Amino acid sequence: MRLGALKTVAALAVTGAAAGWWLTASDPLPDDHLSAVVGDAAAGEQVFIAAGCASCHTAPEAEDSEGPPILAGGQHFETDFGTFFAPNISTDPVHGIGAWSDMELVNAIQRGISPEGAHYYPAFPYTSYTRATAQDMADLVAYMRTLPADATPSQPHEVGFPFNIRRSLGGWKWLFADDDWVMTGDLDPQLERGRYLVEALGHCGECHTPRNALGGLDRGNWLAGAENPDGDGRIPDVTPDGLGWSAPDIVAYLESGFTPEFDTAGGSMVAVIKNTSRLPAEDRAAIAAYLTALP
Amino acid sequence: MKRLATVLTVFSLTGLGSTALAESHVDPAIAGAIKARQAHMQLYAHNIGVLGGMARERIPYDAEAAQAAASNIAALSTLNQSTYWPEGSDTSVEGSRALAAIWENLDDVMSKSEDLVMAAAVMEDAAGQGLGALQGAIGGLGGACGACHEDYRQSDD
Structure with missing residues (x-):
């Protein structure tokens, strides 16, 4: 009986380790x-x-x-x-x-x-x-x-x-x-492009979405602002309630770096604006459409 | 004890409490310098707002108003700000977004400040010369502002 229990424990340990090894393997x-x-x-x-x-x-x-x-x-x-x-x-x-x-x-x-x-x-x-x-x-x-x-x-x-x-x-x-996409549902082509730019290539959520203790993104607070991963201060909330900018405001910011109050982008966002200012105008409009459509 | 509580209540009801307490531990010279430079930034933003509104064609182009705003910015950029930036007035002080890196990289800060003087001079030459000239100069001016904000201003909501 005792030996049996030991064998079970050993078997579980081996299975657990094997599962752990499998879970942590790369998935190309x-x-x-x-x-x-x-x-x-x-x-x-x-x-x-x-x-x-x-x-x-x-x-x-x-x-x-x-x-x-x-x-x-x-x-x-x-x-x-x-x-x-x-x-x-x-x-x-x-x-x-x-x-x-x-x-x-x-x-x-x-x-x-x-x-x-x-x-x-x-x-x-x-x-x-x-x-x-x-x-x-x-x-x-x-x-x-x-x-x-x-x-x-x-x-x-x-x-x-x-x-x-x-x-x-x-x-x-x-x-x-x-x-999986964060924004789901029936999207028109502009929103779909905006989602692609924000959620895939632009990787906006990496800074603008808060993380849990292990560094996983809190998708329930998507783009709702977060601690600055690279220093003190905070990365802004860019949901409609948090930002409060119109779509043309967002387009102008992504092109010029000027906020509606004519402050300028700072921190890592300066490098982001260097990129967004070089995108086609319809891409900036798509990003703005996506951000203003967020819950 | 009861009297203290009453005093604190009166303070907080009148809104004096939070301000007085928050500023009580800040050197008044530092608090004053922070206020002065933030007011300076506000003057930039107000004048750039005139130029930016025209550049985006939200307000009609007006050569005289554009020239006045651009000249203000050029004048602001050349003011001596040495007393605005005392050491220790960084983000360790409530209300300051100035990163301590400023005082560790003064040469770079000064060189970026000179870039702003140049960008402001370009705008001063351009602003009265038509909408196209103004639009051509505003990117450089914004870039000069952003160059400092990139490295030396705390990210914030």
């Missing part, structure tokens, strides 16, 4: 994810802008210039879980992504999985990018391959125990990664 995209699409670099530049890649992956001392962005990495982000350093994602074959296959890149962007199968920290907003279309991802990859190489090595993240156990991020993904 199907191999044929990109097989029906052909990447177009010119279209990919628009995806790159809408996704805000350069805001994090250019070097911290990089000045705005007219030329193509140099994605050398090095900006750091201090969070409750440690300090994360944006890596080099330039076309350098050693220090960047130059030697990665298209599928390796897209698995990184949409699943948060490295070419070696390790989990990325969700400071990289793959939980938003997971909602992007295969066509946009193929275009983005085609564009990234046209950008200059830079040989700056990526810096390791400074993350303490237990968050330094990357395997545990598999459990985090299982708990919190959710590729």
Whole structure:
């Protein structure tokens, strides 16, 4: 009897460990994810802008210039879980992504999985990018391959125990990664585009939505404002009740950085405005339509 | 004790309590400097509001009014603000959104301030020359404001 109970416990432990191992394993995209699409670099530049890649992956001392962005990495982000350093994602074959296959890149962007199968920290907003279309991802990859190489090595993240156990991020993904849309229902084409820009490429919810103690997004308070993940202060509530701006106000802000009171954008939003000001006008209108349609 | 309670009640009923208590531990010189620079920012916003309203064609373009607003901004940008920014008047003081990074990067702050002087001068030359000229200059002016707010102003609701 005693031995039997022990065996049961042992069996449960093995099953539990196996389940844990399974739950924390990486879950890549199907191999044929990109097989029906052909990447177009010119279209990919628009995806790159809408996704805000350069805001994090250019070097911290990089000045705005007219030329193509140099994605050398090095900006750091201090969070409750440690300090994360944006890596080099330039076309350098050693220090960047130059030697990665298209599928390796897209698995990184949409699943948060490295070419070696390790989990990325969700400071990289793959939980938003997971909602992007295969066509946009193929275009983005085609564009990234046209950008200059830079040989700056990526810096390791400074993350303490237990968050330094990357395997545990598999459990985090299982708990919190959710590729369903937040806004549901019958959307017209403009709202659908706005939802795509806000919830997928623009990854607005990553800062504007509060997080729980483990860093999972609180979808019940979608875009309702949050603590600033990168310092003190707060990230604003951009729901209609919290913001109180009209759609033309939002469009003007995304284009010029001026609020309706002619204050200007500050903090990380300055980099966001640099991107939104380069989007087509109909994309800014779509974002405004989405934000003003939020509950 | 009862008298204290009465006094506190009167204070809070008259709205004096919160203000008096909140400011009691702030050096008056620092509190005054914060008020002065926030008023300065308000004057920028008011004048940019005139230019921005015209740029967005919400109010009709008026060369004289545009020129006056642009000249005000140019004048504001060149005022000596050294007493507005005493060390210690950062976000540790209630009501201040100025990040401590300002005092750690004074060279960069000064260089961004010079960029604002230049952008304001460009606007001063442009504002009276027609709506198109005004619209062409307002992006640079907003960018100069935002450059400082990006690194040195606390995010807030």
